[in-house]
Amino acid sequence: MQAEMTATEAAGVPPMGDPEARHLRQCLREAGVVLVLWLAGLAWTLVVVIGWGYIPVDERPEVPELILGMPAWVVWGLFVPWFLEIAAAWWFALYVLADDDPDQQIDADGRAVGAAVGAAVSEAGA
Amino acid sequence: MTGLVAEVGGRIEPAWYHVGQRDYAILVPFVLFMLGVAVITVFSHRHQKTGDFRTEYYVAGRSFGAWVLAMSWVATMASGGSFLGYPSLVFSYGWTMAFWVSGSIVTAVIGLGIVGKRINRLARRTGALTLVDLLRDRFGSNAVAVTYSAVVLVTTSVYLIAQFVAGARVLESLLQTSYVMGLLLFAVSVVTYTTFGGFRAVAWTDTLQGIVMIIGVVLLVPLTLSAVGGLEEATLTGDRAQAVRVDPEAAEHGVETERHAYLYPPGPRKQTEPGDEEMGGVFLPLGMGLSLFLIRSLGAVMMPTTVPRMLAFRDTAALRRALMVLAPYFLLMYGSSLITMNCAPALGLDLEPGQSDQAMPALAQRLVELKAAPALLAGLLIAAPFAAVMSTVDSALLVISACVVRDLVEKSFGVRLSDVAVRRLSYSVTALAGAGVCVGALMIEPRFLQPLVIHYVGGSASALFWPGLATLFWRRATARGVTAGLAGGGLIYIAAIFFKPLVDPIVPLHPFVFGFVGSALLVSVVSLCTPGQDERQLAPYFGRS
Numbered sequence: 001m002q003a004e005m006t007a008t009e010a011a012g013v014p015p016m017g018d019p020e021a022r023h024l025r026q027c028l029r030e031a032g033v034v035l036v037l038w039l040a041g042l043a044w045t046l047v048v049v050i051g052w053g054y055i056p057v058d059e060r061p062e063v064p065e066l067i068l069g070m071p072a073w074v075v076w077g078l079f080v081p082w083f084l085e086i087a088a089a090w091w092f093a094l095y096v097l098a099d100d101d102p103d104q105q106i107d108a109d110g111r112a113v114g115a116a117v118g119a120a121v122s123e124a125g126a
Numbered sequence: 127m128t129g130l131v132a133e134v135g136g137r138i139e140p141a142w143y144h145v146g147q148r149d150y151a152i153l154v155p156f157v158l159f160m161l162g163v164a165v166i167t168v169f170s171h172r173h174q175k176t177g178d179f180r181t182e183y184y185v186a187g188r189s190f191g192a193w194v195l196a197m198s199w200v201a202t203m204a205s206g207g208s209f210l211g212y213p214s215l216v217f218s219y220g221w222t223m224a225f226w227v228s229g230s231i232v233t234a235v236i237g238l239g240i241v242g243k244r245i246n247r248l249a250r251r252t253g254a255l256t257l258v259d260l261l262r263d264r265f266g267s268n269a270v271a272v273t274y275s276a277v278v279l280v281t282t283s284v285y286l287i288a289q290f291v292a293g294a295r296v297l298e299s300l301l302q303t304s305y306v307m308g309l310l311l312f313a314v315s316v317v318t319y320t321t322f323g324g325f326r327a328v329a330w331t332d333t334l335q336g337i338v339m340i341i342g343v344v345l346l347v348p349l350t351l352s353a354v355g356g357l358e359e360a361t362l363t364g365d366r367a368q369a370v371r372v373d374p375e376a377a378e379h380g381v382e383t384e385r386h387a388y389l390y391p392p393g394p395r396k397q398t399e400p401g402d403e404e405m406g407g408v409f410l411p412l413g414m415g416l417s418l419f420l421i422r423s424l425g426a427v428m429m430p431t432t433v434p435r436m437l438a439f440r441d442t443a444a445l446r447r448a449l450m451v452l453a454p455y456f457l458l459m460y461g462s463s464l465i466t467m468n469c470a471p472a473l474g475l476d477l478e479p480g481q482s483d484q485a486m487p488a489l490a491q492r493l494v495e496l497k498a499a500p501a502l503l504a505g506l507l508i509a510a511p512f513a514a515v516m517s518t519v520d521s522a523l524l525v526i527s528a529c530v531v532r533d534l535v536e537k538s539f540g541v542r543l544s545d546v547a548v549r550r551l552s553y554s555v556t557a558l559a560g561a562g563v564c565v566g567a568l569m570i571e572p573r574f575l576q577p578l579v580i581h582y583v584g585g586s587a588s589a590l591f592w593p594g595l596a597t598l599f600w601r602r603a604t605a606r607g608v609t610a611g612l613a614g615g616g617l618i619y620i621a622a623i624f625f626k627p628l629v630d631p632i633v634p635l636h637p638f639v640f641g642f643v644g645s646a647l648l649v650s651v652v653s654l655c656t657p658g659q660d661e662r663q664l665a666p667y668f669g670r671s
Contacts, residue, residue: 021669027244028599034239038423041232045419049225053391054412060386069357070465071389074224078464082231082457089235089453093446100243100442 026098033096037088041081048077146302152494155505156300159338159513160315163331167319170327180255180532180548188250190329190439192447197336198329199435199448200455201517203237203426205285206292207579208459209339209511210483215576216467217477217485218397220388221361225415227460229422234452237426242445244598245436251666257433257594258533264597264667265659267605268538273612275533277589278430280616282522282529283563285431285582289522290567292483292575293515299487300508309567312515317560320520321553325438328520335513340455342510343462345503346489350466353473353498360469361389391415407630417636418580424642425583428594431521434528483575486511527556580636581623588641589615592649600653601668607653615645 053073065072070079140146147153181188190198205211216223245257254260258278262271290309293316297308319327354360387394393409410418426432439445463486470489473496477485490507493499499507531552535541543551593611596603619641622629626637 018665018669020666023244023247024599024668030243031240031599034235037235038232041228041423042419045225045228045231046416049228049391049415050412053225055390057384057386060390064362064386064389066358066361069359069361071221071224071361073390074221074464078224078228078231079457079461081228082461085231085235086453086457089239090450092235092239093449097239097243097442097446097449100247 023100026100030092030096030098033092037085037092040088041085044081044084045077048073048081053077140304142304142306144303145307147300149501151501152300152491152505152508155502156509156512159334159509162334163315163319163516166330166334167323167327170323170330180545188438188440190435190444192444192451194329194333195435195439195444196448196451196455197333198517198521199238199432200452200459201332201336201339201514202431202435202521203233203429204336204339204459204514205518205579206289206296206511206515207576209343209463209514210292210295210486211288211576211579212460213463213467213486213489214482214484216464217470217475218482219393219409221464221468222388222391222393222410224464225391226410226418227422227464228415229419229424230456230460232423233426233456234449236423237429237432238445238449238452240427241433241594241598242436242439243442245433246439246445248598248667249437254437256437256528256532258529259537261593261597261608262533262537264663265605265608266663267609270593270605270609270612271533272538273609274590274593275529275538277586277612277616278529279526281582281586281589282430282525283559283566284578284585286519286522286526286559286563287566287570288575288578288582289515289519290563291570293512293519294567295483296487296508296512296515299484299491300512306568309564313560313564313567316516316519317523317557317564320523320560321556324552325434325524328517328524329435329438331520332517335517336455338506338513339510339517340458342507342513343466344458346466346493346507347462349493349499349503350469350473350489353493353496354469357465357469360472411634413634414636417584417639420642421580421584421587421636421638424591425587425638428587428590429583430525430586430590431518433594434521434525523556523559526559527552530555530559584636584638585616585619585641588619588638588645589613591615591642592646596649596653601664602653602658603649604653604656604658606656607649607651610652611645611649614648615641618644 053071067075212223212227215226245260248254248260252260252263254263258271258274261274262268290313293312294305294309297303297311298305301308301311319331323331351357351360381395383394392411392415396407396409439448466489467485470485470492473489473492475485475489475492477488487508490499490504493507494501494504531548535551536543536548589612592615593608596608596611619637622637622640629635
């Protein structure tokens with residue numbers, strides 16, 4: 001018995017595993033990792049800056065705590081997370097950001113028709 | 127008026143067009159830099175004659191490699207705000223500015239990692255030359271395209287005025303001339319090369335400018351530290367250790383400066399206009415610091431001036447390498463300014479309130495006076511902020527040109543134009559936009575450059591962030607939802623600016639936060655309340671549901 005077509009199949013939507021759906025999933029996964037890195041940066045900065053930087057005037061130490069000539073809250077709240085985020089960005093670029101063939105041509109129904117010509121697509125669109 | 131001088135109120139003053147700089151050691155590096163820009167423009171203009179004009183003028187044939195993408199992106203992102211405005215605020219408010227810039231620790235990964243690959247692929251698939259092309263194609267709606275274009279035109283114009291002011295101030299300082307002369311020279315040079323060189327000239331000059339910028343700002347660090355005797359000396363010696371560094375605003379109102387006000391947030395009192403009866407509150411309350419973290423990070427995602435780069439890079443490998451270059455670039459850029467400008471007061475850089483946007487070029491000249499830097503190097507140091515301003519202005523002018531010619535005239539209003547007509551119209555709009563902004567910069571001279579820059583980033587992010595992300599990632603988004611998010615985000619932002627004095631005592635947040643949240647709500651609620659798109663329309667963007 002032949003199965004009934006789904007609404008999307010009736011509408012001519014490409015089959016499972018089509019390159020656009022795969023590309024979208026990949027991009028969403030990468031965006032999720034970026035979101036985690038962003039939240040980590042925000043949390044670290046806020047904790048250090050609130051705890052170490054926003055000190056009421058009468059509670060500030062007589063001699064400010066300095067590291068390398070900078071206030072300690074600047075080093076721990078800005079420069080340390082910055083170095084960590086640089087390392088994380090490199091990790092993201094090297095191990096998370098997956099290759100994508102930007103010139104892959106896709107037909108009107110979203111099916112891949114092999115590597116093609118971005119410039120031609122651009123010109124056609126223009 | 128006779129020759130180069132004029133008599134003003136009994137005093138002899140140089141005419142507005144007088145150029146007083148005679149130190150050729152300072153002028154030579156600057157002139158060489160400008161010659162480099164001219165050569166690139168000529169070369170880029172020749173490229174326009176070989177391929178499709180639109181693809182070449184607006185996305186440079188989608189040919190950017192890693193270096194051009196990285197330098198072009200960062201040079202556009204880092205404007206006069208980063209190289210004049212931020213240093214100016216560090217000079218005025220001290221180490222508090224570390225929190226102000228903290229959102230930049232994730233700017234590169236946020237700016238490139240979320241939307242870069244997605245925009246690039248969809249633009250190639252649909253032949254989009256601008257993000258508006260993409261929106262129109264996704265939703266089949268002119269309303270979305272026109273609303274998006276309107277938001278981009280308004281925010282970018284405000285931004286351009288700030289940048290023209292910055293460019294004029296650098297030339298005013300470098301050439302020792304008047305503000306008007308600086309503005310005219312800046313406008314003529316940047317508008318000319320942008321108009322005739324198009325996106326390729328902009329990207330290549332951005333690359334040159336990005337390199338000049340970082341060399342200049344990083345070189346200042348050892349020179350300044352050497353001149354001041356070390357960072358600890360600068361932070362602790364003299365009046366800074368006792369935290370009695372004069373807070374101009376507090377002093378004017380006879381109020382004692384708070385202890386260590388320049389070392390800890392929320393910093394000293396905000397500087398208001400001279401003569402204002404109201405005294406400014408503290409500079410950076412926690413809510414405002416948090417807002418700035420959000421603006422400086424999330425604002426990079428859909429910024430109108432940087433998004434065109436996402437349509438122009440070659441492949442994912444270019445994006446990957448660009449991200450690796452950019453991650454440390456921001457640290458070098460802002461970290462260097464934070465250190466050098468906290469040393470500047472100890473070097474006797476005594477600028478009047480309202481003149482602190484000159485702090486960066488003034489510091490370079492001060493180092494030459496102290497014989498801590500050769501004059502030739504000072505020319506390069508001054509060229510750095512100028513390069514930053516130019517690289518932002520050229521991109522913004524092209525954004526306006528693309529918005530008007532491509533998005534509004536050709537696509538939204540359906541005017542069919544020949545290649546020659548598009549070429550002429552593009553050149554004319556770019557030049558006219560430059561001239562219009564130049565007039566605006568003559569009429570408006572902001573006290574601080576940086577707040578205007580933050581308004582651009584915050585305002586555009588309020589309106590564009592969620593509609594942009596919804597277009598790219600959310601299949602249930604609808605034209606009405608995205609239009610509501612665009613218009614609503616922008617309007618809420620403007621309303622929040624006006625109601626800020628009322629809201630501040632309760633929650634001292636930047637207007638961006640209200641616009642950003644409001645836009646998210648509008649995009650999601652209106653989209654869910656309106657019929658979704660047809661699956662066939664969605665398939666090229668999202669594949670099978």
